[in-house]
Amino acid sequence: MTRPILEIKGLTTTLANSKATVLEDVSFSLQPGEVLGVVGESGSGKSMLALSVMGLLPKVIRRTAGYIILNGEDLTGSPPEHWREKRGRDLAMIFQEPMTALNPVMRVGDQVAEVLRRRGVPAEKARQETINLFMQVEIPSPEQRVRAYPHELSGGMRQRVMIAIALAADPKVLIADEPTTALDVTVQAQILDLLRKLQRERGLSLLFITHDLGVIAEIADRVLVLYAGRVAELASVRKIFDSPQHPYTRALLASIPQTKGPRGRLVTIEGAVPSVGTMPKGCRYAPRCTFRRDICEQEPPRLGIVGPSQAAACLQPFGFEQPQEEALA
Amino acid sequence: MARFLTKRLAGAFVVLVLVSLMSFSIIWLVPGDPTAAFLDTSATPEQVERLRRELGLDQPIFIQMLEWYGRILQGDLGHSILLNRSVTAAILERLPVTLSLASIALALALLAGISAGIVAAVNHNRWPDQVVMTVALFGLSVPDFWLGIMLILLFAVKLGFFPTGGYVPLGEDPLGWLGSIFMPAMTLAVIQVGFIARMTRASMLEILNQDFIRTADAKGLKRMDIMLRHGLPNALVPVLTVAGIVAGALLGGAVIIEQVFSIPGVGRLIIGGILSRDYPVIQGGLLFLAVIYLAVNLVVDILYAFVDPRVRLE
Numbered sequence: 001m002t003r004p005i006l007e008i009k010g011l012t013t014t015l016a017n018s019k020a021t022v023l024e025d026v027s028f029s030l031q032p033g034e035v036l037g038v039v040g041e042s043g044s045g046k047s048m049l050a051l052s053v054m055g056l057l058p059k060v061i062r063r064t065a066g067y068i069i070l071n072g073e074d075l076t077g078s079p080p081e082h083w084r085e086k087r088g089r090d091l092a093m094i095f096q097e098p099m100t101a102l103n104p105v106m107r108v109g110d111q112v113a114e115v116l117r118r119r120g121v122p123a124e125k126a127r128q129e130t131i132n133l134f135m136q137v138e139i140p141s142p143e144q145r146v147r148a149y150p151h152e153l154s155g156g157m158r159q160r161v162m163i164a165i166a167l168a169a170d171p172k173v174l175i176a177d178e179p180t181t182a183l184d185v186t187v188q189a190q191i192l193d194l195l196r197k198l199q200r201e202r203g204l205s206l207l208f209i210t211h212d213l214g215v216i217a218e219i220a221d222r223v224l225v226l227y228a229g230r231v232a233e234l235a236s237v238r239k240i241f242d243s244p245q246h247p248y249t250r251a252l253l254a255s256i257p258q259t260k261g262p263r264g265r266l267v268t269i270e271g272a273v274p275s276v277g278t279m280p281k282g283c284r285y286a287p288r289c290t291f292r293r294d295i296c297e298q299e300p301p302r303l304g305i306v307g308p309s310q311a312a313a314c315l316q317p318f319g320f321e322q323p324q325e326e327a328l329a
Numbered sequence: 330m331a332r333f334l335t336k337r338l339a340g341a342f343v344v345l346v347l348v349s350l351m352s353f354s355i356i357w358l359v360p361g362d363p364t365a366a367f368l369d370t371s372a373t374p375e376q377v378e379r380l381r382r383e384l385g386l387d388q389p390i391f392i393q394m395l396e397w398y399g400r401i402l403q404g405d406l407g408h409s410i411l412l413n414r415s416v417t418a419a420i421l422e423r424l425p426v427t428l429s430l431a432s433i434a435l436a437l438a439l440l441a442g443i444s445a446g447i448v449a450a451v452n453h454n455r456w457p458d459q460v461v462m463t464v465a466l467f468g469l470s471v472p473d474f475w476l477g478i479m480l481i482l483l484f485a486v487k488l489g490f491f492p493t494g495g496y497v498p499l500g501e502d503p504l505g506w507l508g509s510i511f512m513p514a515m516t517l518a519v520i521q522v523g524f525i526a527r528m529t530r531a532s533m534l535e536i537l538n539q540d541f542i543r544t545a546d547a548k549g550l551k552r553m554d555i556m557l558r559h560g561l562p563n564a565l566v567p568v569l570t571v572a573g574i575v576a577g578a579l580l581g582g583a584v585i586i587e588q589v590f591s592i593p594g595v596g597r598l599i600i601g602g603i604l605s606r607d608y609p610v611i612q613g614g615l616l617f618l619a620v621i622y623l624a625v626n627l628v629v630d631i632l633y634a635f636v637d638p639r640v641r642l643e
Contacts (some may be wrong), residue, residue, distance in 0.1 A: 056546055088549025095547075105562045105637055114558075115548050150639040165548065221477035 003072065004029035005205045006053070006173050011246040013052060013065035015040045020277035022048050023229045027303070030047070030173065033203040037220030037237065039213060039252070046209045047096075050177045053207070054093055055083035071172055090230035092171035096159035096178040101151040109134075109146025115168035133164040138194060156187035158219060163194065167202075174199075175207045180215065192218055215254055215305050221243055222309075224307075225249050228273050229285040231303050235310035245306045248285045282303045291316060337630050341623045348619040351384035352612045353397045357390075381641045406613030411605050416613035420595055426496055429510055430580035430587075435529040439572060446529020447566075451556060452535060462625045463524060468523030475621035477516045477589040484512060492589035513590040517583055521575045532564040539563070566637050580625065581618040 009025040023045045028215045030036050040046050051057050053068055055075065068075045070090060075083055095101040103111060109130050115127040127146075134142030137160040150158055159179060166174055176195065180188040196219050196315065199206050208219055216223055225233040225248065233246040244250045251269045271288040274280060280287055282297040289296065296315060303313040364380045365371075383385050385396055400407070406416035429614035485493040491512050497505035536542065537560055547556045584596035595617065602610030634640045 054547055056543065084546075084549050084551070086549070087547055091547075091549075093547045095540065095544060096481040097540055101544045103545070103563070104639060106559070114550065114554075118548070118550060124622050151639050162544075165544070236503070 002032060004069075004209070005032045005071055006030040008049075008053070009067040009069070011049075011052060011068065012064050013048060013057065013061050014064045015276060016060050016062050018277055021064075021229060022276055023052065024131070025215045026066070026226075026229075026231055028224050028231070028234055030207060032205050035199060035206045035219055035221045035225045037216040038207065038209045038226060039044070039211065039223060039272050040226035041217055042209060043228070043275065044060040044226040046211075046226055047177055048229075049226070050093065050175045050207065050209055053173070053175060054087060054091055055080065056087075056093075059217045071187075087260050088118055090169075090172040091175070092166035092168050092173075093177065094159070094162050095177040097164055098155050099182065101162055102158055104150055106149075106157075107147055108150060108153065109148075112146075112161065112164050112168050115165055118168070124159040130164070133167055134160075136167065136198065137161075137164045139164075154187075155183050156191060156198055159183060159187075159191055160194070163191075163198070167198065171204075171208065173205050175209070177209045178211070179208075181210070181212070186262050188215075195219065204253070208218075213252060225252070228279060228298070229276075230284055231311075231313055232285065233310075233312040233314075234303070235307075239307070239310045243307075243310075243318070245310060245312040246285075246314045247289050247291050247318075250318070251288075251290075283313075330348070331592050333634065334631070337627055341627060342499025344623060345616075345619060349398070349401060349591045349616055353394060354609055355612055355615070356572065364457065368462075384592045385505060401616065407609030409600070409602070409607055409610050411607040411610070416609050419598055419610070420613060420617050421546050423595045423598050424594055426581065426592060427587075427596065429499065429506070430514055430517070430583060430592065430594060433510055434521070434579050434583075435516060435572070435576050437518035438525055438575060440519040443568065444564075445522070445526040447533060447556065447561065448561075449526065449530040450533035450564075460531070465523035465526045468519050468521075469521070469527075473516055474589050475521050476519060477513065477586055480512050480516055481590070487565065487625075495588075496592045504552040513583075513592060515542065516589075517579060517586055521579070524572055524575065525568065529564065529568050533560055536560050561634065566633070569629060569632055569636060573625055576629075577622045577625045580621045582638045620632050 007029045009027050011023055012021060013023045014021050017269065025047075026049065028036065038046050038049060040252070048057070048061065052063060063076065066076070070086065075086065102108065110273070112130045112133060113126040114125075116129055117123065121129060129144055131142045134145060139145050139157060139160050145157075150161075153161065162179075180191050181196065183191060186289065190322070192215060195206075195208075198204065199219075206219075208216075210216060220232070220237045222236050224231060225240070225246065227248050233240070233249045234247070239245075240249060241253065244253060248269075255267045255269060257266055269288055274284060274287070280297065282295075282299055283292075283301050286292050286296040293316065301313045301315045303311050306312045306314075306317045345444060364377050364384070364386070368380060385393055388396070404417055406420070408414070409416050409419060412419055422554045444460045445465065449458040452458045453493045481493050484490045491508050495509060499506040541556060542559055550558075581596070583594060584600050586592070587594040587597045588600070595614070598610065599614035599618075601607070602614060
């Protein structure tokens with residue numbers, strides 16, 4: 001196995017004032033050229049995970065344990081200025097809201113070019129490179145569009161500009177935090193296709209955050225399922241869809257509306273994600289779990305290997321066709 | 330841009346028509362016969378009659394109004410009874426004084442206010458923020474006449490750095506001009522600086538919470554670049570509004586400071602007119618102030634389009 005480009009080990013973040021944990025003991029790694037999908041409901045800590053890696057956590061949230069290792073370098077002990085150096089060079093991020101993520105009074109071309117300028121590209125070359133990047137993200141008539149202001153572009157176009165900004169950094173790791181959620185469905189598909197194309201062409205290592213399992217199926221190689229700030233399951237995309245081991249993953253899959261068969265009530269997961277500070281003592285999913293047993297409420301289950309390239313944090317994973325002991329052997 | 334300007338100018342024209350109408354009616358709003366304001370009680374009926382003819386008050390009101398508009402369209406604001414000269418000439422003579430005082434005060438207030446506001450916002454809730462906010466509150470609370478008198482006492486009477494009052498025209502003696510204008514401009518600026526600093530700080534704090542600031546952070550830009558290239562241009566939009574109000578207030582309302590420092594500006598002319606019931610001066614002054622406010626607002630509107638590209642759409 002090659003060395004991972006990004007490794008997260010035991011990452012725990014806490015609200016600064018109440019000591020309540022937002023993320024708890026999150027570990028995973030991202031291989032070069034890999035797309036790791038991160039799924040979870042609202043409040044599962046997906047965005048906090050992205051911001052932690054970027055070193056952009058809001059002031060009210062602190063990292064209290066764990067390591068963030070980028071390309072073999074541990075960033076967790078480094079001063080904020082060092083992390084700032086990494087952003088826009090080794091790390092780049094695409095945000096959910098293209099409407100508000102761009103500076104409204106600055107030409108979009110300049111917003112791309114300033115990333116290049118920061119990397120030492122001369123002004124004229126940066127201008128050329130910006131037009132080039134606009135072509136790569138398939139913005140029509142790029143020579144004119146670089147001079148546009150954000151309000152003159154549609155949501156899809158703005159998200160393409162955001163992608164161009166991210167690519168301008170030529171990052172080792174790209175984080176996309178729900179990049180299609182705020183867009184129209186047809187535009188969503190276009191942006192997703194574009195991201196997938198760029199990822200393949202450039203061999204990008206991509207951390208793709210979404211709540212949409214359909215999007216995950218389209219783009220991810222492996223999937224990390226987050227629930228209430230903890231990893232519920234980590235497996236290849238095939239395993240997640242074919243033999244989910246955690247009851248939460250299974251429930252998520254069951255809640256995708258089906259068009260086959262008679263229409264009935266939509267399947268939902270009863271209850272809601274517990275909020276920060278009111279976490280159950282044992283398994284955080286236990287209160288909503290239909291397979292719950294008494295021991296589930298005693299102590300949190302650890303993430304354990306449940307099969308080839310599959311790990312789940314459950315005391316009683318579903319198991320495969322063959323007995324579970326064999327799978328572990 | 331041409332359409333934008335046409336629309337704004339049309340709006341300004343309507344306001345001017347209304348203000349001039351109000352100006353015209355002042356003379357009719359005075360209780361009793363308008364001539365009573367000009368003549369004392371011992372005036373003979375013949376004198377009253379002559380004045381009525383002179384002022385055109387014997388004509389029907391409609392004719393009077395047409396004559397008034399005919400005059401002001403030619404820039405003739407009437408004849409001051411007290412000064413015994415044209416009101417237009419009196420205002421134009423004092424305009425450079427008011428303009429230099431107001432523009433220096435505005436420049437000082439903007440420079441200090443915006444810088445202080447940025448420093449406060451960047452150091453939100455830390456000591457520089459608290460210092461700026463305390464000083465700003467002081468500036469807002471101190472009465473300008475008191476501050477003016479204190480400055481005269483300290484810098485003019487005790488230390489002798491500046492003259493106690495009066496005005497030296499720029500053309501005559503540039504250094505003397507600066508000396509005569511500096512203290513009153515400072516006094517005016519201190520009052521406005523707090524206003525501008527607080528506005529800049531509030532606006533900057535709001536902008537620094539926006540998503541595009543996080544984007545700039547994600548680009549790894551330096552903190553200073555983020556503040557000056559992404560924060561400030563956005564934060565300046567509301568500050569511009571305040572600057573417009575301040576500019577209008579300085580141009581038309583520096584009355585008290587002109588009085589304290591005995592500076593012969595437009596404000597003092599108008600106050601003199603009001604105190605001595607010199608109606609043509611009051612009418613002309615009112616019209617002049619309206620023109621000043623409209624001009625400042627027009628400039629602010631045009632500047633908006635420069636600061637915020639979204640405005641051009643309108």
